[in-house]
Amino acid sequence: MHIVYLVPILPCMQQVQGTNDNSIVSKLSMVNAGYFCDPYLKLFVTKSSRRAPIINRGYYIRVKAVDHLLSAFLQCFSNQHVQVISLGAGFDTSFLRLIGLHGVQDCHLIEVDFPAVIDRKLAHIKSNSMLDNIVHPLGSSYNLIGCDLRRLGELQMKLAECGIDSNSPTLFIAECVLTYVDVESVNKLIGWVSMSFLNSAFCTYEQIHPDDAFGHIMLEHFESQGCPLRNIQVYPTRLVHEERYKNLGWTLVVSCDMNHLYGSLPCKEQERVNRLELFDEYEEWHNKCSHYMLLYAMKGTCEKLLPLLPQQNHVATLPSTSLLLNSINVQTTEDSCVFKRFGHSSVHMVNGAVIVTGGFGHTAAANCHGRLDETLLLSISKQGLWSCKTLHTIGTNPGKLMYHTTVPLGNDRILLYGGRLSPAKANGGCHVLSVEGDRGEWKALVIDASPEPRWRHTATCIVDDNGHQVLLITGGSSCTKPALDDCYLLDTELWAFQKLDVVLPQGVHSHCAVEHQGSVILIGGLNSKLEAVTSCTKLLQKNKQWSIEDLALSHPLPPSYGMAATVHGNIVYLIGGVQLYREAGARSAIIILDLDTKSWQECTPKFTGVPALLHGHTCHYIGESIFILGGGGNCFSFGTIINSNIFSLTL
Numbered sequence: 324m325h326i327v328y329l330v331p332i333l334p335c336m337q338q339v340q341g342t343n344d345n346s347i348v349s350k351l352s353m354v355n356a357g358y359f360c361d362p363y364l365k366l367f368v369t370k371s372s373r374r375a376p377i378i379n380r381g382y383y384i385r386v387k388a389v390d391h392l393l394s395a396f397l398q399c400f401s402n403q404h405v406q407v408i409s410l411g412a413g414f415d416t417s418f419l420r421l422i423g424l425h426g427v428q429d430c431h432l433i434e435v436d437f438p439a440v441i442d443r444k445l446a447h448i449k450s451n452s453m454l455d456n457i458v459h460p461l462g463s464s465y466n467l468i469g470c471d472l473r474r475l476g477e478l479q480m481k482l483a484e485c486g487i488d489s490n491s492p493t494l495f496i497a498e499c500v501l502t503y504v505d506v507e508s509v510n511k512l513i514g515w516v517s518m519s520f521l522n523s524a525f526c527t528y529e530q531i532h533p534d535d536a537f538g539h540i541m542l543e544h545f546e547s548q549g550c551p552l553r554n555i556q557v558y559p560t561r562l563v564h565e566e567r568y569k570n571l572g573w574t575l576v577v578s579c580d581m582n583h584l585y586g587s588l589p590c591k592e593q594e595r596v597n598r599l600e601l602f603d604e605y606e607e608w609h610n611k612c613s614h615y616m617l618l619y620a621m622k623g624t625c626e627k628l629l630p631l632l633p634q635q636n637h638v639a640t641l642p643s644t645s646l647l648l649n650s651i652n653v654q655t656t657e658d659s660c661v662f663k664r665f666g667h668s669s670v671h672m673v674n675g676a677v678i679v680t681g682g683f684g685h686t687a688a689a690n691c692h693g694r695l696d697e698t699l700l701l702s703i704s705k706q707g708l709w710s711c712k713t714l715h716t717i718g719t720n721p722g723k724l725m726y727h728t729t730v731p732l733g734n735d736r737i738l739l740y741g742g743r744l745s746p747a748k749a750n751g752g753c754h755v756l757s758v759e760g761d762r763g764e765w766k767a768l769v770i771d772a773s774p775e776p777r778w779r780h781t782a783t784c785i786v787d788d789n790g791h792q793v794l795l796i797t798g799g800s801s802c803t804k805p806a807l808d809d810c811y812l813l814d815t816e817l818w819a820f821q822k823l824d825v826v827l828p829q830g831v832h833s834h835c836a837v838e839h840q841g842s843v844i845l846i847g848g849l850n851s852k853l854e855a856v857t858s859c860t861k862l863l864q865k866n867k868q869w870s871i872e873d874l875a876l877s878h879p880l881p882p883s884y885g886m887a888a889t890v891h892g893n894i895v896y897l898i899g900g901v902q903l904y905r906e907a908g909a910r911s912a913i914i915i916l917d918l919d920t921k922s923w924q925e926c927t928p929k930f931t932g933v934p935a936l937l938h939g940h941t942c943h944y945i946g947e948s949i950f951i952l953g954g955g956g957n958c959f960s961f962g963t964i965i966n967s968n969i970f971s972l973t974l
Contacts, residue, residue, distance in 0.1 A: 342499070342503070343414055343436075346382070346499070347414045348368055348371065348374075349374050349378055349379075349382045350364055350382050350386060351364045351371050352371065352372060352373055352374035352378070352379055352382075353374070353378075353379040353382040353383050353386070355371065356376075356599055356600060357599050358379055358380070358382075358596060359386050359390075360424075361386075361420060362424075363420065363423065363454065364416050366447060366451050366454055367414040367416070367444070375957075376601065376602045377604045377608055379599075379600065380596070381612075381960070384581045384584060384585055384612060384615075385498070385581075387588070388528055388584055389498050389526070389617075390420075391584075391633075392494075392526050392617070393407070393417060393421070393494070393496075395628055395631035395632060396494045396625075396628060397427060397430070398631065399625075399627060399631060400492045400624075403429075404429050404430075404488075405429070405491060405492045405493070406430070406431040406432075406488065406491050406493040407430060407431070407432050407494045408433045408435065408482070408493065408494070408495050409432075409433070409498075410472060410495060410496065410512075411435065411500030411501075412435060413444075414440075414443075414447070415434070417496075418432045418465065422458075422461065423457045430464065431464050431466075431485075431486075431491075432461070433465075433468060433482070433487070434467050435470050435478070436469065436470075438470070439469075440469075441467050441468070441469040463485075463486065466485040468482070468485070472501075472504055473504060473508040475511055475512055479515070479519075490521055490522065491522065492524075492623075492624055492625055493520045493522065493524070493625075494523070494525075495516055495523065495524070495525045496526050497527045497528070498528045499529055499530075500527075502529040502552045502553065503550050503551075503553060504553060505553050506558075510567075510571060513525065513567075513571045513620075517568075517571055517572030517573050517620070518572055522622070522623035522625050523621075523623065523625055524619060524620065524621045524625040525573065525618075525619070525621075526617065526618065526620075527564075527618050528616070528617050528618075529554070529616065530552055530555055530614055531558075531561055531564070531580070531615070532559060532614050533552070533555045533556060533559055534559065534934070535934050536933065536934040536935055537610045537611070537614055537936065537964075538614060539933055539934065540958045540961050540962055540964045541614060541958065541961050542555070543961075543962075544960075561580060561618065564578060564618050565577070565578055565618065573622055574622045575621045575626045575629060576618065576619070577618070577629065577634045578618040578635065579616065579617055579633050579634060580613050580615065580616050580617075580635060581612035581617070582609055582613055582903055583633060583635040584617060585612060587633040593852065597805065597853070601746040603726075603746040603778075603800070604957060605849055605884075605885075605901075606901050606956055607958060607959065609903060610901065610958070611959040619632055650926055650927045650928075651913055651926040651928060651929065651972060652929050652931075652972075653928045653929060653930050653935070653970050653971070653972055654971050654972075655932065655969075656968060656969045656970065656971055661967055661968070662679075662699075662701070662711055662952055662953055662968070663684045663685055663953070663966070663967050664684030664695060664953045665682055665936075665940065665954050665955040665956060665965060665966075666682045666725035666726050666939045667682025667939075667952075667953055668680050668727050668728055668729040668739070668742075668941065669941040669953075670729045670730065671945065672731060672735065672737075675702065675945070676700055676758075677700075677701040677952070678699070678714070678729070678737055679700075679953075680698050680721075680729055680739060680756075681694070681696065681723065681724040681725055681727055681742060683695065683939075684965055685965070692963055692965075694724070694725060694744070696723040697713050698713070698714040699711055699712070699713060699714060700712055700713070700714045700758075700761060701952070703945065703950075709969050712761060714758065714761060714762065715761060715762045715763070716762070716764065717762075717763075717764050717765070718766055718767075719754065719765050719767040720765050721739055721742070721750060721752070722744055722750065723744060724743065724750055724778075725742060725743055726742055726743060726778035726779045727739055727740065727742025727778060728740050728741055728742075728780065728782035729782075730782055730794060731784070732815060733792075735757065735758045736755055736756065736757050737755070737758070738753060738754070738755055738794065738815065739753065740752075740782050740794065741776065741778055741782070741796075741799065743778040747802060749777060749801055749802050750776060751775070751776030751777075752768070752773075753813070754766065754767050755768060770813075770818050770820060771819070771820075772820050772822075773820055774796065774809065774811045774820060775807070776801060777800060777832075779798075779800045779832035779833045780798050780799025780832065781796070781798065781834060781843075782795070782796050782836075783795045783838050783843045784815075785838050785842075785843060787812070787864060788866070789867075791816050792816065793812045793813060793814050793815060794812070794813040795810065795836075795862065796810065796811045796812075797809075797811075797834075797836060797843075797862070798810075798830065798834055798845075798848065800832040805830075805832070805851045806830030806831050806832050806848075806849065806850050806851040807830050807831075807832070808826045809823075809826060809827075810822075810825055810826065810862065810869070823869045825862070825869050825870060826871075827860070827871070828858055829850050829851075829856065829858075831847075831848030831849060831858075831884075832848060833847075833848055833849045833884040834846060834848030834849075834884060835847060835887065837888050837890040838890070839890055839893075839895075841864075842862060842864075843861070843862045843863075844890075844895060845858070845860050845862065846859050846880065846886070846895070846897060846916075847859075847882070847883040847884050854882070854903075855882035855901065855902065856882060856884075857880045857881065857882050857883075859873070859874040859880055859916075860873055860874060874918075875921060876921045876922070878922070880916075880923065881902045881912070881925070883897070883901065883914075884900055884901055885899070885901050885938040885939070886914075887899060887900075887937075887940050887942040887951070889944045890944075891944045893919045894916065894917055894918070895915075895918060896914075896916075896949055897913065897914040897915075898940070898942045899911040899913070899928075899937025899938055899940060899951075900912075900938055901938055911928065911936075911937035911938065912928070913925070913926045913927075913928050913972070928972075930970075935966045935968075935970060936954050936955050936956055936964050937954050938954060938955075938956060939953065939954050940954030940955075947973060947974060948972060948973045948974065949971065950970070950971050951966075951971070953966060954966045
């Protein structure tokens, strides 16, 4: 082992070193939860800490991405001497796994980081016999360089002193590193590697998409930590990054976001990961994965890596129709009503009021975020101003539920079905809330032959062939199945469930449903493989027999889930949700679907101010506007974002 030190780091970069300590603890939490095998990480962590499942998943896909590239590179050049140079390596243990677990030979390994980080890593290695027994025999084939990456001349000199060979196949890795360095220095580094190493590949893993709601909170997080993202505004998407590398001399450049990478993993691996921890933060997970990319730039003999790498195709232009323009303004309502929660349910009553139940938001009693059991009464004045007050309720409160459904029953009553207290505890009961003024009474119903308890399902009121008001329940997620395909009727006069003979084309949850001319239109959803679906189907009853049929749209809808939906006449409005495998990331959009022409138009929501996070929300068509209530989520390790205003779309 050879260690090279350069001048001390500049004070303004000291906070960046802290990202190493945070990430290594999170990686260890991920390993301890069973996501990835790495016996060496624990030897670099003084005090372990258990992270939330979404953070474990985020670091799993990060480690998996870099590990996949390393394995592909070594496989491609298995009979040749190769070089791997990790820039900003920190306490990364990839090299230790290569040697200790896989017995990789004839590989020159070089790690570069700030001198203080290298000092600490060396101390860990020397103080542990397990690590020292791996590293010591490597001799000059394993080098540690203490260096500020902005000092390119000194880096070049020290790499030369380590005996680097500019002709050997060489892989450069920069895992969440270059984004903290100024654009000019990064471009000089990328260009120098391209010019100096004839047979090389450059892999970078970093953040993209700064302009949406998730991107805003991501930027604010890194700013608050004193290590702002210095490249993301100039290079905001993976396609712009690809052009960057091409312009700096790389002949072949491909990239993908982490949603695509996760989808490319073997089905058995995805199933294994999905079983490790209880998980119900799908929107946040897909948002996180859409905001990180893996890019590979190649030249010379390293271009033969291409078939071994996951690649995300460029997205074709969506079909054009004449329904609406390409963007639509979303206004913040001008009132004092503060509405902050997501995962709730809401009902627009005949008297114009909106009843809101459950969800996740700010709890005044504990002064923190948590699940909510209070019921809100929202009303809008003739001047278009919203007011909000707590409904004082008695009776059997259904509890602190999320992802349940509520529907109006008439006579100032609503019916609540399903939902969850946690991913391990579903609510299988029905509750009726009777409202009078600003007071209400909950009543729990006992109904035989109830369906499997579920959440993220749909519940739609229709009138059946017997003239009874019934509730049609479809799909959802349960404690035993990630996505259900069954359909039930609940007769709200006889209070009896009936399982229908028809099933959905596949099990889905987080889909949406609207009533139209006595039938129920079902759109989108997430299946058991965590794939967003494009389906648009219709459940209808003829001669007391239920059937399901495809709506046969002129063009398939984008794969989406988590939308809020409302219908007006023959037009269905799909608000927000998550669309996957799009260049714009796990984006939210507004889709206007014409049920007469079977055509649709996608519109980009344009917010005044900071964009809203459009999932976990509800919406209602009131007057000539669509009002969006709530929405938000836990944005990885960056914090919780909850929309604080009611938004409106004027059509």
